[in-house]
Amino acid sequence: xxxxxxxxxxxxxxxxxxxxxxxxxxxxxxxxxxxxxxxxxxxxxxxxxxxxxxxxxxxxxxxxxxxxxxxxxxxxxxxxxxxxxxxxxxxxxxxxxxxxxxxxxxxxxxxxxxxxxxxxxxxxxxxxxxxxxxxxxxxxxxxxxxxxxx
Numbered sequence: 405x406x407x408x409x410x411x412x413x414x415x416x417x418x419x420x421x422x423x424x425x426x427x428x429x430x431x432x433x434x435x436x437x438x439x440x441x442x443x444x445x446x447x448x449x450x451x452x453x454x455x456x457x458x459x460x461x462x463x464x465x466x467x468x469x470x471x472x473x474x475x476x477x478x479x480x481x482x483x484x485x486x487x488x489x490x491x492x493x494x495x496x497x498x499x500x501x502x503x504x505x506x507x508x509x510x511x512x513x514x515x516x517x518x519x520x521x522x523x524x525x526x527x528x529x530x531x532x533x534x535x536x537x538x539x540x541x542x543x544x545x546x547x548x549x550x551x552x553x554x
Contacts, residue, residue, distance in 0.1 A: 407477055408474065408477060408478075411474065
């Protein structure tokens with residue numbers, strides 16, 4: 405849960421940065437056009453924008469690792485939710501069976517156990533949780549070999 409919130413905050417900050425840069429460039433263009441319209445030639449302020457070179461392979465591998473981590477975290481949360489709901493279901497089923505047992509069955513009526521096709525006691529086993537190092541190992545990404553494609 406903690407990692408999901410952190411990832412959400414990181415995405416929000418990235419979006420704010422992107423929006424801020426776009427707004428700065430838009431306002432700068434408006435200032436330039438206004439100065440040109442007012443026939444101002446000299447402006448003591450100069451805006452310099454530098455493009456940063458990025459390693460796309462490294463960013464792609466980091467994205468894959470983060471996506472994989474998010475999928476695993478979500479799977480674990482869903483398994484926990486399933487387990488809790490199954491416990492509630494079993495408790496309600498036991499109460500219902502006790503209630504049916506006290507009312508009794510008429511001739512030819514089947515009990516609840518005769519209608520069920522599966523064993524309620526058997527639940528699927530959740531997959532083993534993985535830590536970040538194991539996720540990176542599966543994704544084949546480390547900081548040393550960020551240039552390698554996976």
